[in-house]
Amino acid sequence: MSLAEEGHLLIIGAGLAGYHTARQVRAQGHAGPITILGAEAHPAYDRPALSKAFLCGTTDLCDLYLDDPSDPLDARWVRSDAVTALSTEPLGVQTASGTFYLGDAVVIATGAEARRLGGHAIRSVEDAAALRAAPLAGARVAVIGGGFLALETAATCTTRGAGSVTVIAGEDLPGLRRLGRPVARALHSLHEQHGVRFTGAARALGVTRAPGDPQADQVVTLSDGRGIPADVVISAIGASPATEWLSRSALALDPGTQAVLADDTGFTGIPGVWTAGDCALWSAQRTGLRPVGHWQETVDQAQALAAALLGGSPSPMQEPYLWSDQHHVTIQAAGMLALADEVQVLAGSIEGNDLLVSYLRGGTEIGILGMNRLREVVRWRKSRRIRPAVLAA
């Protein structure tokens, strides 16, 4: 059952998924009212720069706003009001302010919350602003985590003049499990060239105060017994879907992550209730065919969801795509990297920060990753482009 032409669309969550869903629904012709409820006090903003340009101090929050002030979306934004419960009959949500919002359709896009082991996290602009205000120059920085968020943050801390940066990635080389050995070696080399140190396979167990070292604020304790003293500790160890408010709802949640389960158009199975972005787990993500937590995945989901919600047929999802910037090296990956059983170096070198690698499964190329290889990656993506089927008149 699709949303009627004059129907009220209620979007829960004012982040990337909420904004792009509203934008797509408008672009695809919906004329009825759209309300976007957000828990945060700010206009919807884009997060990728929080670990890079914003943390460096070269951009400000107003540069990150998703909506264009000179051409704003035709939607009603409600800020600073967190949802507390979903109602299916009547369809709508209850918020912390005591308001009940009715909708003809509800899109759940509440995103995810940072998992925290201690110290700073980087998820919201408040998190990033707190770290931006921290005295990083000369400081001993410990970064817990080995994903792109952790590595970007480590790189930014070197730019900010940190005295030392130690990354506790929990694997021999950063990205080894997800990206394979050549890329992990290249990432390790890139960061070492800029003075970042790695602690290897030992995992971070916790963050404690440092009684024996009066100069250091904290110590990160590792699974091999070592302690990493630090003035500033940053956790970048992933995020959990922000679905606590749905725990007593009729929605099916993933038993592991508590993400809202949906089909590959974002439909939850409950009439009128849809979901997208980091709070959601679509079928293809559940089976490992599509990635979770990527910016581009959320933008593509919004387009597919909007089409299905309005009764159209969604454009096919393109190859998954992600990018990162670390020490002025642009890292881009496309395709189904998680399914690869073989990695081949196509060009470049570990030390040259210009690696181009191919990911294969059963001998067939299914993905690519480039470091400062913008032309090669864009060409690969375009060559794999899936065009919408042309419908017979």
Add this chain to the structure above:
Amino acid sequence: MSPPIAVFLTEEGTVHALDDTCTHQDASLAAGWVEDCRVECPLHESTFSLTTGEVDQPPAKRGVRAHQVTVRDGEVLVELSTAAPKLPPGVEVA
């Protein structure tokens, strides 16, 4: 001072000149993808018209400057736009 300028030759044989830097973040449009008289930024999905510089979709919100191009005896002459360049936040003309 002018920011870097990219010159594009399309499959149809037309020549165009735009400011090279995407207005969303520091990326060279010269490394992008040219199709249907538009260039797509190599990082994200915003595309810019090769004739007017206007942008079609986020994440970029603003177009880039288009410059006037004349091809004379196989040489490309570019007359710089007098408009102010629209660079991404945090990027300045060197």
